[in-house]
Amino acid sequence: MVRTWSLPALAVLCAAAALLLGGSVVFLAALFLQSAPPNVLSQRYQAQLNGIVYPEFEQNWKLFAPNPLQQNISVDARVQTISDGGRVHTRDWVGLTAQDIAAIRHNPAPSHVDQNLLRRAWDFYDSTHPAQDGVAVGERGKSAEEYLKRIALQRFGRTAGGERILQIQFREGTATIAPPSWSQEKVPTGIGYRELAWWPVDEDDYRGLL
Amino acid sequence: MTEVHRAQDDETELRRTAGPRSGPPLLSGIPRQPGTPPAALPPGRFARAFELFTGRAVGPYQAAVVRIGFGLAWTGFLLREWPNRRVLYGDRSPWSDELAARLLAENHAFTVLSWHHGRLWFELVYHLAIVAAVLFTLGWRTRASGVLFLVTVLSLQNRNVFVGDGGDNVIHLMAVYLVFTRCAQVWSLDARRRGSGGGVWLWVLLGLALLTGPPGLLWVPWAVAALWWIVNRRYPNGEWRDVLDALANMLHNCAMLVIAGQVVLIYSTAGWYKVQGSRWQDGTAPHYPLHLDYFTPWPWLSGVLGASLPAVFLLSYGTVIVQVAFPFTLANRRVKNVLLALMMVEHAGIAVTLGLPFFSLTMIAADAVFLPTSALLWVGRAGRGLRRRWRRTALS
Numbered sequence: 001m002v003r004t005w006s007l008p009a010l011a012v013l014c015a016a017a018a019l020l021l022g023g024s025v026v027f028l029a030a031l032f033l034q035s036a037p038p039n040v041l042s043q044r045y046q047a048q049l050n051g052i053v054y055p056e057f058e059q060n061w062k063l064f065a066p067n068p069l070q071q072n073i074s075v076d077a078r079v080q081t082i083s084d085g086g087r088v089h090t091r092d093w094v095g096l097t098a099q100d101i102a103a104i105r106h107n108p109a110p111s112h113v114d115q116n117l118l119r120r121a122w123d124f125y126d127s128t129h130p131a132q133d134g135v136a137v138g139e140r141g142k143s144a145e146e147y148l149k150r151i152a153l154q155r156f157g158r159t160a161g162g163e164r165i166l167q168i169q170f171r172e173g174t175a176t177i178a179p180p181s182w183s184q185e186k187v188p189t190g191i192g193y194r195e196l197a198w199w200p201v202d203e204d205d206y207r208g209l210l
Numbered sequence: 211m212t213e214v215h216r217a218q219d220d221e222t223e224l225r226r227t228a229g230p231r232s233g234p235p236l237l238s239g240i241p242r243q244p245g246t247p248p249a250a251l252p253p254g255r256f257a258r259a260f261e262l263f264t265g266r267a268v269g270p271y272q273a274a275v276v277r278i279g280f281g282l283a284w285t286g287f288l289l290r291e292w293p294n295r296r297v298l299y300g301d302r303s304p305w306s307d308e309l310a311a312r313l314l315a316e317n318h319a320f321t322v323l324s325w326h327h328g329r330l331w332f333e334l335v336y337h338l339a340i341v342a343a344v345l346f347t348l349g350w351r352t353r354a355s356g357v358l359f360l361v362t363v364l365s366l367q368n369r370n371v372f373v374g375d376g377g378d379n380v381i382h383l384m385a386v387y388l389v390f391t392r393c394a395q396v397w398s399l400d401a402r403r404r405g406s407g408g409g410v411w412l413w414v415l416l417g418l419a420l421l422t423g424p425p426g427l428l429w430v431p432w433a434v435a436a437l438w439w440i441v442n443r444r445y446p447n448g449e450w451r452d453v454l455d456a457l458a459n460m461l462h463n464c465a466m467l468v469i470a471g472q473v474v475l476i477y478s479t480a481g482w483y484k485v486q487g488s489r490w491q492d493g494t495a496p497h498y499p500l501h502l503d504y505f506t507p508w509p510w511l512s513g514v515l516g517a518s519l520p521a522v523f524l525l526s527y528g529t530v531i532v533q534v535a536f537p538f539t540l541a542n543r544r545v546k547n548v549l550l551a552l553m554m555v556e557h558a559g560i561a562v563t564l565g566l567p568f569f570s571l572t573m574i575a576a577d578a579v580f581l582p583t584s585a586l587l588w589v590g591r592a593g594r595g596l597r598r599r600w601r602r603t604a605l606s
Contacts, residue, residue: 003261009453013264016457024464028471035479055319056364057383061479063376066487068498101503110507110565112373113294117304119504120372139316143309147372150304154297177501180494182519207308208301 027052035059074098074173074191075122077152080198081163091160093171096152121148122172134197149199154209167198264456269466270395271586272579274349276469277356277393279575280384281347283377284363287568288340298366298373299323300332305370314368321368322361325423335365349398354412356393357431360385377569380576383472389431390465392458397590410439466579473576474537477553481533490530493523499564507565515563529556543582550580 005013030052033042042049053059074097080090096118103114125148128141136142152168159165172194179185267273288295296302303310307327314324323335339362345355363385367378374382394400413435420428438454445451489495499505500516515521532549539545554574561570 003265005453006449009449012453013456013460017260017263017460020460020464024467024471028468028475031472031475035475055317055368056386058379059475059479060376060379061476062483063480064495064499065480065483065490067489068487068495069502070489070498072501072503074503097503104504104507104565105509107507107565108562109290109567111291111294112375113291113297115504115565116373116375117298120374121304124372139312143312147305147309150306154302154304177498180497180519180522181517183494207306209304210302 031057031059035061070177072175072177073119073122074175075118076171076173077156078169079156079160079165079201080167080169081160082166083163088166089161089163094156096155097173099155118151121151132194145199146205149201149205150209153201153205157210158206165201168201169196169198171195263463264459267392267395267459267462269579269583270392271397271583271590272581273388273391273393273462273466274395274397275578275581275586276384276575277349277352277388277391278347278397279578280381280388280572281343281359283568283571283575284359284381284385285340285343285347286571287377287381288336288343290568295336296329296332299369300336301329303370305372310369313371319364319368319371320426321365322423323365323369335362338362339366349394349400351409351412352394352398352400353431353435354409354416356389357416357428360389361428375566375569377566377572380476380572384469384572384576387465387469387472390461391469392462413439469576469579473579474540476573476576477533477536481530481536484530485534490526493526496522496525496529505564505566508563511563528552532556540580546580547582547585550577553577 030049033039033045033049034053036042074095076093076095076097078091078093080088082088100114100118104110107114121144124140125144128137128144129135130137136145148170149168152170153165156165156168173191174194175191176187176189178189179187262268291298297304301307310321311324313319314321323332325331338358342355342358342362346352346359349355363381367374367382413432417432420432441448441451441454484490484495487495489498497516500512506512532552536546536549536553539549554577557570557573557577561567
């Protein structure tokens with residue numbers, strides 16, 4: 001037993017069916033091409049694909065692939081402060097990542113503030129500064145610097161040791177994860193550091209933070 | 211209920227998943243408009259497919275469990291992050307309003323948080339997000355709460371895209387897809403109250419809320435709700451009421467196809483890229499995430515797991531095999547169900563060992579779209595039984 005429709009109704013339904021099915025197939029194909037390695041088809045239709053996928057349907061499913069991250073990246077920061085008498089002090093390094101790790105330990109549901117905020121801000125900084133010489137690529141690079149600076153300043157506050165903060169410096173520590181005990185592989189032990197330049201801090205950087 | 215267990219083949223599963231239908235029955239007693247000759251399709255495979263596609267919203271239990279799963283995940287996340295909400299998405303965020311505005315101008319992502327600035331508006335949106343998530347989970351006025359769920363998910367996440375992870379990404383996508391489904395046909399407050407209609411006050415309220423923002427696509431679902439209301443009132447038994455119903459079924463069926471396709475894509479991408487990785491090939495890959503400081507809430511547990519050669523090897527090869535194979539097992543119900551169970555167990559493990567409970571919950575909720583109806587019905591019966599027993603003990 002099949003439902004019978006009037007002709008106009010049938011026309012509407014058939015048109016809608018074609019449109020919806022066609023749309024779904026095109027949409028899924030776009031998602032597939034966006035997830036697949038760059039290929040002849042996705043390069044040819046790059047603009048159209050981006051039009052469908054961005055901004056709301058971004059795909060990023062290379063979870064721990066092709067290889068999982070094999071280094072522990074840590075971000076430290078230190079500040080220079082100025083006393084009322086005009087003397088400048090350089091303070092000790094503070095482990096920002098170490099603070100995150102401490103908050104995650106023995107926590108069954110770590111917060112995004114501890115697990116993602118600084119970690120992803122550093123990824124963002126890294127991806128917008130590919131030359132490793134501190135030169136930002138475009139507007140996004142500048143946004144990444146400001147973001148990173150504000151994350152650190154939120155933790156430092158306005159002063160350190162009772163003195164106003166003048167400048168801030170970051171360093172990245174990279175520690176290669178030791179291979180499993182049964183493995184023959186040799187990897188360098190210890191942490192390698194990379195320091196960024198000093199960045200000036202002014203009142204504007206604190207907007208809304210504290 | 212017993213024939214449910216006997217049914218094996220795919221066709222019966224499709225028939226069973228049809229479930230209760232909203233609106234009047236389509237197959238009988240509908241007066242045709244006078245003067246229009248009936249256009250009968252030749253009854254064949256095409257006609258039957260067309261009837262299935264337009265006549266029912268397939269997988270009502272699967273749609274409901276996906277709705278409940280994502281609603282719970284987002285509710286739990288919002289409550290967990292409540293103390294940190296202002297730093298993550300609000301006025302205290304290091305990703306300042308200016309930085310967000312710069313990025314939004316570039317990528318045109320949707321967020322109502324850019325409509326107004328200041329703490330009050332943010333607090334309003336965050337708490338509305340919690341309310342919407344709870345109502346959506348319960349299936350209360352799901353057409354409206356689903357749209358609110360979508361709006362609040364997108365608004366918060368797009369305010370700062372740099373604090374999310376894979377779990378947030380899945381919620382973001384599913385919030386969009388679920389709006390197009392009839393996900394409250396079963397296991398919802400709407401399903402209990404079916405037929406009472408109404409909700410005009412909610413519609414007016416949402417219209418007023420929309421007026422405070424710039425014009426946009428949000429007026430579309432609002433207008434569609436009005437269209438339904440008018441047609442329901444004026445032509446409750448007319449053919450166009452059924453046409454609307456059929457359109458909604460088609461939209462639901464396509465959205466379910468997209469949800470299923472999205473889940474398949476997640477697993478196949480994850481699997482296909484892993485195949486190329488040297489660490490997955492040499493069978494040591496899981497050792498490394500288990501030693502990433504950011505993902506070791508229980509170092510002792512991670513140490514034990516990561517130090518065992520057979521465990522690491524099995525996890526490594528097992529994960530790749532399951533993820534690569536999953537899309538192809540959809541052709542075979544039994545194998546598919548075994549893999550589905552394995553993937554859910556693995557995600558439950560990830561929740562604990564890597565400290566990613568909300569990510570894992572979203573992945574399990576996404577997987578649930580492939581759960582067999584018989585299993586879902588069994589869960590539903592068990593839930594009802596528990597409730598009855600609880601009531602009896604509460605009364606006595």
